[in-house]
Amino acid sequence: MSGFTPDDVFVSYDTSFGQLSLPLSTYRTLHHTVPQHHVDILGSLDTMEEERKSRRFWFMALIMFFSVSCVDAVWPMPQMISTSMDRYTLNPREFIFQYSSGSSAQSGCSLLDSAFKRYFPLIFPDYRAAGPRQPDEWFRFPFTVVVHVEKAECEGYPDADSSESYKLSVCSGQAALRAETVWGALRGLESFSQLVYQDASGEYFVNKTEIEDFPRFQFRGILLDTSRHYLPLPAILKTLDAMSYNKFNVFHWHIVDDPSFPYQSSTFPGLSSKGAFHPSTHVYTQIDVKRVIAHARLRGIRVLAEFDSPGHTQSWGKGQPGLLTPCYKGTVPTGTFGPVNPANPSSYQFMTRLFKEVTSVFPDSYIHLGGDEVDFTCWKSNPDVRGFMLKMGFGTDYTKLESYYMENMVNITKGLKKTAIVWQDVFDYHEKIPVDTVLHIWKGSPSQIQQELSSITLAGYRVILAAPWYINHIAYGQDWTRYYTILPLNFTGTEQQKKLVIGGEVCMWGEYVDATNLSPRLWPRASAAAERLWSDEKMTSSVTDAFPRLVDFRCRLLRRGIQAEPLFVGHCRHEYQGI
């Protein structure tokens, strides 16, 4: 409770999200003042007794955090932020969004117009429209968020090279938001919304603030797995909402896999009518998919579809007889099936037709082809496959067969003007794939991951790092710190190699996850990765500093209807009420 010098300036930072009394130095520029020390807090505890003993420590630690730490309002931390003690009252009845006169986007820009509508209640969560304003109010000057965009892409989709940088300047009566693209403007609106806070009486405030911001990594993804469990559409849309609050920009939709094929294909309707858990209640129709893509677009989020093959395709076989490899015992088919049959030309014909549809449905210029965990046992048992191996001169090296298959797949999608993303297995097998293919790291110990990063980038391929962020893996205690302390560029390689690490991805595999537990398992744990992927590493190196900011941000997520679980003992002003 003590420990401050008289020079510290206290601001009652009493938001609607929690009650904090904070020292806040005037115009503190975070580049210079954030301490660089790192405290590795709490892994899992071994015994119950230890846990109970640790309670008092943690409770006191929490008190300390709230007393001595600086809570910076924006999560993930902007690249540069300076805040001042000067604060301005905001009145929801005297608050407007406006395009600057020189902005290339103007009223009618569907993307930003809808963002303005969406952000108003996020900025003023308690406000209920209260009829027309009184005549005298018309003469007042409203607080205006003036948005300036260089390039309007109001009807377009965000893509791999879209700029997300923005500048935000909040002063008396105005917030000036400048961005190169509408996508950057969305990120700036999110930051502005997080600068607004409430006092105990519910009044709204924003402090004088300057932000210059851009993402550290271009690719900041979340994978949802809708095959092991079906996720109803509202769960996906809600995840997209929360992603935008965290500045994630890629929804990796692992839409099909062994257990079920919920994608309702117009070319091959049998795939879902026979391969989904249920042909009508557990499918994504074309309309559903369009809705997800539209919802994501409005939030500056790409939808990266994955149709994983040749393994992970058991559910495909139900609606597409002949696609999978029949497994044999000796000379007799067992009645079970293995991966897609790479020896059968009709497999590639099928894939060409399926991906022709898929690449037209999903507008992103990338497509995920999977290529992981191919079990060769069934291929080895099948006489046709063995014959094909001989014919192709592959000997008994089935990795060559897999390479052959994946090369074909990459070429099919290249012909459809899409760039392929594949799991690391495809690189590990030394397949001949175009150099613009992106490799996706999903496995290995920390040192193996470092080695893989080195090898892939040395070969000139771009890479996405997912392995450290398998967020479906849960553990007791504050495991968000694991995700926060990952250093994605900590591997041996040149500067040029490091630039090939285009980003990272949080994977929520679905063995134990469906709509009942998705949100509390994802948030705010994924928020730790969000900051690692967006923010400057040195500015965000301290778990201790991040903790109270994340506590605050989690309450904000809750206030916005995201069922984000608590980090530790405490409360939010508005607790989750839904049950």
Add this chain to the structure above:
Amino acid sequence: MSGFTPDDVFVSYDTSFGQLSLPLSTYRTLHHTVPQHHVDILGSLDTMEEERKSRRFWFMALIMFFSVSCVDAVWPMPQMISTSMDRYTLNPREFIFQYSSGSSAQSGCSLLDSAFKRYFPLIFPDYRAAGPRQPDEWFRFPFTVVVHVEKAECEGYPDADSSESYKLSVCSGQAALRAETVWGALRGLESFSQLVYQDASGEYFVNKTEIEDFPRFQFRGILLDTSRHYLPLPAILKTLDAMSYNKFNVFHWHIVDDPSFPYQSSTFPGLSSKGAFHPSTHVYTQIDVKRVIAHARLRGIRVLAEFDSPGHTQSWGKGQPGLLTPCYKGTVPTGTFGPVNPANPSSYQFMTRLFKEVTSVFPDSYIHLGGDEVDFTCWKSNPDVRGFMLKMGFGTDYTKLESYYMENMVNITKGLKKTAIVWQDVFDYHEKIPVDTVLHIWKGSPSQIQQELSSITLAGYRVILAAPWYINHIAYGQDWTRYYTILPLNFTGTEQQKKLVIGGEVCMWGEYVDATNLSPRLWPRASAAAERLWSDEKMTSSVTDAFPRLVDFRCRLLRRGIQAEPLFVGHCRHEYQGI
């Protein structure tokens, strides 16, 4: 997919909760046919790669489960159940509950009348009342659940010695439910509701069935911790609903602790106005508490309030100056406080007044006094406490001081006609407490727990086992099996000693839990403990047999609005839609 003999009789057990094709032998009495083998499935996995490799295995295992296992509809498993292939169609428009003519409870019995209302939509989840019945329908014979109760306690509360046994006989046109008490009738209604299932078209069925049932343990509790996080009332009420579906019968309300004091006392309103996280939004008013007790009563659930002292009372000190021990450094008070001050007579006066209120608010004849984890450091530092030690002749043995305090507390509540339950620490310190006091085991390794069970029961005390069911401790994978495979009576002791184990308790400590994640973290993991505490141990010794039954029951919980998380890959006919 294969593996059945032609003698197997298949029933399409296509409930509203999942699609299963099952062999179901005619009049299979579970005492004789349940296999006793035990498969210890899946702890946590060490590496991601292992996990991904194991997916195929588990997926196939799941297919096998659904193909070769018998799903028995009722969870927890009744002591005796025989089911037949004969099934009867149920029509919600021709279905009534009725009291038998000789039943001591009759129409007007509020407890059962409201249970009938509650169970109707649970039995017919898709049914929406569709106007008055057609005149010709009045002439048909409705399916009647005839309830017979020996002792009516329609306005009473369940207590420690209430019988919960019942007999249920389902045949053509009628289900006869006989129970000694209304509490047993509630358990029977729950079992009946779980016997009803739907086919793919939505039609309702129940099979000819005989059940004779009673709980193995009298005390089957769930602890919720509303101090580390505040749980809004709907979250508590929803937990009570789910408890009744699992036949839990004690809600242990760990209502206050160090972080906050949300109980709004009428005698000492300062305790919550100063000690709660927030004096109006984060408190339980007297009306709230009454609502919880009433909701629990209607479901046959006791509410066991815990006001833990002398430790775990930091929040008490805020609203009750002088109650806690001032800590010293040398001769100077540090400004911090320790446990309740046992040297100050006013502490006992305060406790007498507080417990006078509490014991009148909570009707149960038991009260939980806590008594765990008392840290002696502060007591040792305080000159008044040291003086009291001298005066009492305790030397430097502070366990004697704690004993003195707890003896006083037990006597205070004894004077208020309540039996005390205390954490095991009180026994470990050899305190002189009345022999009707119940000890509550919360810590230790499996062998330490066995030793504690032996020691406490040897001394003639009754005991509740909580340590193996600290369900707030999460781990990746199917950790319900840990809770399922506990053998509560596996310790050295006489038959008489074993009888002193009155039950067990699932504890959901609140460090990392609030309303956002309570339900999916509790259910269906607590259901594993529910079966262990209710059912015959030999009939329920196989995790393999339990798995498909629990999968089915979890879908039923979901259908009833309980946000129960999945056990593994798969689906429920009606997925959770709320977000």
